[in-house]
Amino acid sequence: MSNKSVYVFGPSRTDGAADMKNTLGGKGANLAEMCRLGISVPPGLTISAEVCTVYTEQGADAVRKLIEAEVLAGVAFIEKEMGKKFGNAADPLLVSVRSGSRASMPGMMDTILNLGLNEEAVKGLAAKSGNERFAWDSYRRFIQMYGDVVMGLKPVSKEDHDPFEEIIDEIKEKKGVELDTQLGVDDLKHMVAEFKALIAKRLDREFPSDPWEQLWGAIMAVFESWNNDRAKLYRKMNDIPDSWGTAVNVQSMVFGNLGDKSGTGVAFTRDAAVGEDIFNGEFLVNAQGEDVVAGIRTPQQITLEGSRRWAQLAQVSEDDRRTKYPSMEELMPEIYQQLLKTETALENHYKDMQDIEFTIQEGKLWMLQTRSAKRTGAAMVRVAMEMLEQGMIDEKTAVLRVSPDRLNELLHPVFDRAAIKSARSIANGLPASPGASTGQIVFFADEAEQWVQNGLDVILVRQETSPEDLRGMAAAKGILTARGGMTSHAAVVARGMGKCCVSGAGAIRVDPRARTMTIDGKVYKEGDWISLDGSTGLVYEGKIPTKDADLSGDFGKLMDIAERYxxxxxxxxxxxxxxxxxxxxxxxxxxxxxxxxxxxxxxxxxxxxxxxxxxxxxxxxxxxxxxxxxxxxxxxxxxxxxxxxxxxxxxxxxxxLHEFLPHDDVNQREMAIEMGLTYEGIKHRVNDLHxxxxxxxxxxxxxxxxxxxxxxxxxxxxxxxxxxxxxxxxxxxxxxxxxxxxxxxxxxxxxxxxxxxxxxxxxxxxxxxxxxxxxxxxxxxxxxxxxxxxxxxxxxxxxxxxxxxxxxxxxxxxxxxxxxxxxxxxxxxxxxxxxxxxxxxxxxxxxxxxxxxxxxxxxxxxxxxxxxxxxxxxxxxxxxxxxxxxxxxxxxxxxxxxxxxxxxxxxx
The missing domain is CATH 3.20.20.60 (Phosphoenolpyruvate-binding domains)
Incomplete structure (x- = not known):
């Protein structure tokens, strides 16, 4: 252990830098680096990944004893930077608590937002913001996250829904609304009361009201999430050592759900699916970050070009696109220009394609994260070759940028175009991760894994995926979701795996309990065959023949360079x-x-x-x-x-030699007849060779x-x-x-x-x-x-x-x-x-x-x-x-x- 365990970052002081990923994790190191570049980042602190090892080996008490003084000093730094006090009911400083390993592990570990709220602080937040609905919505989100991640309130079985979501659905149904944003203040207050009652009943303990108790619980929960099943599986799949551990980032909250001048989004400096050099991403107005990846609302595109492409794929008219789903470039042109300038600066600085997260709070842009973007094998090759041609990187760097195993995605067959013309398209989603896949419909991740172990090809069909679905996603030939955009969990994880994925196919109605998928009135049952084209977003009925992939172009250039070295x-x-x-x-x-x-x-x-x-x-x-x-x-x-x-x-x-002979009576008798020999003679010879x-x-x-x-x-x-x-x-x-x-x-x-x-x-x-x-x-x-x-x-x-x-x-x-x-x-x-x-x-x-x-x-x-x-x-x-x-x-x-x-x- 080094003498220092907590590193702060903000406009006035930043302890870390991009080259400290081993200590600060990727998120913490890049937050520090963005501060050094003068980019607007909410101030915060990072607890080093070394502390995770202490947690794993010695437990929470040892961790608190080790870092308590440094955390107190770090929170005081955030308070000074933001001009707010943590635990002050009148004008509370709220924080997020997030994981951050040195290797990107999207969605595998846990996050808590809006930490620091209680019954008194929510009133102060309402008064200070002038938006009572926002305050109570923030509180219910915090209780839901904290109750799940820290307190461990989970569904009883895989068929059960999230118990918090069931309460939300009941309230929406009673009110006759479809979206959370349509609920009023009284509805949200009622929801908070129901959430707390649920926690008390199921866990036999009260939801904590002390912000410091909340903070220490969240820090330990993030360390604990390093060893959850999905994180361990992801590390195994991606050769990430268990010994690395995760850092913990405690960061001042900024809010994208403060009205129509606020929002949140995720963007890529290049296309993560095909590698095209085009800025792209999705955002939601009046929303918090989890809303974008959760797929509960249809996200809007950041760029005008992206919005038009999306509308064409989603079969949305230009008039509807402009009125219902305008791009950020159209809706918030000044913020868009700031974001465009920032993404260009980040890609030029890191000399690699970036995945960025941002929040807009009442007209101010805040950057929450940048990291090297997950991308498909095809995108990996194209980005490396185009950055080489653009002079951003040299040949050796280009070769090192492509993970060899990801070439596997480029080598296997794709759908035959002639067969596609005669195939029946039954749904249209977003081309979240390219490639072609054919399989039998399965609705649960663990069952997808079992079917594959039995030698079957499956397509995992879900309303939306979550990190709990990782094993099934890894086993399936392809993934189809009814909800979610290009930055949803299904899309990001599928691209990281090199799996074909179609997300946000809105025409699909998934009923996992009935094990059916309904499209335009036609019911598809578990075991029915469908085919996915992750390059177009189309879903087809039945099996479709394939043909060999084209290995020319950027792939050929990469192989030529590799040959030289x-x-x-x-x-x-x-x-x-x-x-x-x-x-x-x-x-x-x-x-x-x-x-x-x-x-x-x-x-x-x-x-x-x-x-x-x-x-x-x-x-x-x-x-x-x-x-x-x-x-x-x-x-x-x-x-x-x-x-x-x-x-x-x-x-x-x-x-x-025994491998060439049959070992069961039926085949031995057939062989005797075929060869004109006695069954006894063959059986004797087989026994001799045993x-x-x-x-x-x-x-x-x-x-x-x-x-x-x-x-x-x-x-x-x-x-x-x-x-x-x-x-x-x-x-x-x-x-x-x-x-x-x-x-x-x-x-x-x-x-x-x-x-x-x-x-x-x-x-x-x-x-x-x-x-x-x-x-x-x-x-x-x-x-x-x-x-x-x-x-x-x-x-x-x-x-x-x-x-x-x-x-x-x-x-x-x-x-x-x-x-x-x-x-x-x-x-x-x-x-x-x-x-x-x-x-x-x-x-x-x-x-x-x-x-x-x-x-x-x-x-x-x-x-x-x-x-x-x-x-x-x-x-x-x-x-x-x-x-x-x-x-x-x-x-x-x-x-x-x-x-x-x-x-x-x-x-x-």
Whole structure:
């Protein structure tokens, strides 16, 4: 802990700055920075994120003892800046209490507004503002927030509504109004009384009236929210360490609900959905900040251009737009010009797209927040490339601005335009997060997660989403909401996840209790299929075919720049000619893993494989292998052709033979009839092949050593295919990989079969091709004796899937039973099968690299496990000194960008 825990900010004094995010969190650091830039920011104080750790480890009493004196001094500073006293009933200073981690976590933690009100202070606020309705509305909002966040008054079950909202709905229904803004002072007083009675009845305690008790309760609640379920899930999804903690910001309140000259809004310096360089955002007149994101009122656009675009999408006439939904540019032109000047200054200062929050209080603009904006993958790429072209950033910064995993959004199919023309559009919302998705309707987040676990594609349909829906949103293919704008919770979180989202589809009537969605009188039930186009905001009935996305333009420019900086080559794991073509189109410079066994499961091939397995002697096996030879040869010809001039690493047969045989009686009997054998004979052979732990049993090079004719057939197919394509003008670059080697004798045994077969084929054909023989380092012993193996092997490819399994003693087939609990308990920070265990498995990789190069300095070194497409693992492989990584075709661009970022970062 540092000696200082509380940092103040305001016009007369500011302790922090933008480079103090680790201490002040992103919100606190940027509030301080805006003060330093001379921007109007309500004064406040920030309690450092270090205090959150004290709270987690020692509790609230220890925190209060640590920071009480500093908080008292900080509140006195705010009082001096604002000319008001905290707790003064006649002219109360009200504050907001907000979270602020160093990484943006929108909506994941808690906020309390209007803190400091009680029965006496609300009267003083009414008298001072001259607006009694505003005062009582502020009080009811405070009670509702505080009762939920600090006191913990929640719905009893997921089907239940918010108990505070139920009271509001009852009062509105009794009054015959639709909006909260239509309720009068007496209605609000009644609402406050009902809220307090509800709290007393449900929680058996009174709502606190002492402002200092309120403040300390709110501070501790924000610290507590760092460890709520949605925050922990968000951190896990975004690789944010639990140890960071959150800062707490206590800031003087400014009010957007003081009448028609007041308002509140959220804006982006560029379009967060597509990246267009256009200022955009939404605001509400006479509203507080939560009204904009909650979706309870239709927001208005800030710019005239944005308003016209919105009206076109929402099918609102120009006359209605001007009278009912005028833009801020039209309605408040002077404030708009101030906001435009501020957003330009902020983007130029931070040199990144900004997400800003603001309040207008009786004609004065106050900035409440600025931060680097969440954006879709497409926007991420476009903004980086356009800022590079505009001279705002350099190439290295542009490369580092794009999160590699977010490229995933650009690589997958989109709706086919021809199919869209014949599809039936049933609703129109806002294009909150682009992309295309098709799935079955589900109305509850936890059920969406369960459906996906059962292998189904779902669209989560909600009236509006909340942070509690995070798990379901992450699982769903797409998100559809009836309420909310482009800055609603659903929109912002979906963009952050890269999920397709259509928000604010006002024609939709959602009834979660009945599990139905009604549009123009037609009822859609849970399980019905719909399709969303997040780029247009259209909702379609049924399924719609897709086509591949366009990867030219800014994406192509980014990949070209990444190519110039990366050191690691990127290959693909590809088992078919089509996979190879896709990989090459994505920029793969070869195949790092071709799994020959994947070729055995199609058509008549599995029958020939089974004949080989069931054969009683070598002669029988060779007859079956002779049937497989032309099939394998044909596949290799297609792959060599697709990868003309690029290396192709072919792994010899790896899995245990039992995987090719049926294990249930029905399929064993069908197989017996098909192959003209007895059921008893097949059952006996299956039992003979049974292994207690097959992944560590008779597989890999052990198969080839036991049955060298298998290795011989595969080698012959490879060399004959290579010679055939060579005769057609194709340049095959052959690399044959022997799997699961743990001793140099195993390697030499299989290498001899391969080389002897090569000599025989070359002699028969009167032609040759160059080839290499190497091995997979996928057993711990293989890494430990890599120097002895390296004297014979021409390349190593680290099979990190099996290396992880064997090193950790985790069975990939069974790990799901305990690994989620391990991760939740912090036994491992990440799933070691998704991101390499650098401290354990990674050390074996480094050892293998060093030992291999010690005996063969020019040995080629790569990795072919799925870790090759994980950005954090790619960065590790760069530091470990590998030559290439290999991953699935659709992750090739991700690995290329990650490799460039690794080279840039580690060069600093």
């Amino acid at each position: 990366k050191k690691l080559a990127v290959r693909a794991n590809a088992d078919t000619p089509e996979d190879a073509r896709v990989a090459r189109n994505f920029g793969a410079v070869g195949i790092g893993l071709c799994r020959t066994e994947h070729m055995f499961f199609e058509g008549d091939r599995i029958k020939a494989v089974r004949e080989m397995i069931l054969a009683r002697d070598e002669e029988g096996r060779r007859r079956a292998l002779a049937k497989l030879l032309p099939m394998q040869r044909s596949d290799f010809e297609g792959i060599f052709t697709a990868m003309d001039g690029l290396p192709v690493t072919i792994r010899l047969l790896d899995p245990p 292994e207690a732990n097959p992944m560590m049993g008779h597989r890999g090079c052990r198969l080839g050593i036991t049955y060298p004719e298998i290795t011989e057939m595969q080698a012959r197919a490879i060399f004959e295919a290579a010679l055939n394509v060579k005769a057609q003008g194709i340049t095959p670059k052959v690399e044959i990989m022997i799997p699961l080697v743990g001793t140099v004798r195993e390697f030499n045994s299989q290498a001899k079969v391969i080389r002897d077969t090569a000599e025989a084929v070359f002699a028969e054909r009167g032609s040759t091709v160059e080839f290499m023989v190497g091995t997979m380092i996928e057993t711990p012993r293989g890494a430990l004796v890599a120097d002895s193996i390296g004297k014979q092997a021409e390349f190593f490819s680290f099979g990190t899937n099996d290396l992880t399994q064997m090193t950790l003693g985790f069975s990939r087939d069974d790990v799901g039973k305990f690994l989620p609990h391990y991760l939740k308990a912090g036994m491992y920070e990440q799933d070691p099968f998704q991101s390499i265990d650098q401290k354990g498995v990674g050390q074996l990789v480094k050892m293998g690299v060093n030992k291999g190069r010690s005996v063969r300095p020019a040995i080629k070194l790569g990795v072919c496990g799925e870790h090759g497409g994980d950005p954090a693992s790619v960065e590790f492989f760069h530091r470990a000194g590998l030559d290439y990584v290999s991953c699935s075709p659709f992750r090739v661009p991700i690995a290329r960008l990650a490799a460039a970022q690794a080279a840039i970062t580690n060069a600093k």
